């Protein structure tokens with residue numbers, strides 16, 4: 001049994017309206033199950049009796065980051081390649097994912113992936129795995145060992161990829177049902193139904209994914225409209241569908257627990273359909289930049305009240321840091337606004353909100369994750385922002401208000417600034 005614990009530090013607390021509350025000196029107390037019992041001004045010593053309270057008055061505590069789209073088996077080759085999406089998948093992704101038939105590779109890479117995620121302050125990860133059921137078992141086991149909240153999916157493909165990655169709808173059904181039984185909603189884990197993208201899935205496989213995700217109340221993650229060639233290829237493969245989003249909708253894959261990676265080139269009609277189905281479009285700006293896929297008009301989509309998320313999309317995204325992703329999100333929004341001849345209305349506040357409470361809402365977990373509120377889970381990271389530049393003494397930095405410190409953390413951040421990461425009240429990482 002854990003102890004009742006707490007921390008006194010500066011806090012940045014996302015709010016339901018998309019803003020951030022800046023608390024220069026506050027206190028968070030949580031019980032032995034990791035549920036928040038108090039958040040606010042530092043209370044009297046009496047109130048803190050019975051709690052082991054950590055003093056971190058020079059640090060900034062943020063809710064744990066939620067990575068809404070990433071690929072576990074790809075982390076090893078992050079940063080490699082200069083091709084566009086489809087050639088890049090063939091050259092790097094498919095051969096690497098095939099290596100996960102080797103249990104030792106699966107074990108080592110899973111551990112490395114989850115440990116690196118928590119080092120970056122990520123407390124919840126939503127990840128694609130390889131196509132191997134055994135590697136998926138290993139990934140869930142390692143996630144549980146590390147203590148991260150893990151939404152993981154066996155990546156399903158039954159055509160147009162190398163033979164080593166091919167499954168059949170019958171095998172996919174057997175593997176998914178077994179993984180759901182063993183891991184779905186067990187501990188901090190959830191199983192995610194994961195057809196890679198329409199190009200690599202037959203109509204039968206997509207229909208199975210739609211059916212299983214709805215029958216077992218799981219999330220479904222896939223890719224959509226990332227790249228023009230991918231959109232054209234999908235149209236050729238599914239002449240019966242009106243659009244790319246129409247393909248997923250036709251086979252029951254568009255619902256309120258669907259996470260659609262990218263969506264850069266979605267048409268007006270597709271966005272309306274996605275909005276009607278209450279599915280989520282997950283923005284992955286680093287990846288989109290890396291593969292030259294385009295720039296998602298985040299501000300426009302937000303204005304249309306589409307449900308949105310943010311993810312690292314490793315390995316096309318080359319970092320597991322959601323702070324790095326937040327930085328890219330603001331920079332890409334400025335570029336997009338420039339080419340749209342519009343004003344950029346996206347700030348660091350918006351990006352940090354999206355990486356925390358915004359992504360919690362996309363996962364339908366805003367009631368227990370993403371901010372500091374009584375009753376929510378104590379998922380947070382403690383950041384030592386004096387470490388953001390080793391060449392000068394950041395303690396004497398003139399720009400010392402909490403909003404200014406957050407800007408510094410986002411634009412000059414790196415993983416060594418994260419001093420510790422706590423999930424459900426347990427310290428899972430400490431530098």
Ligand SMILES: [Zn+2]
Pocket residue numbers: 069070071223261313
């Ligand atoms: Zn992806």
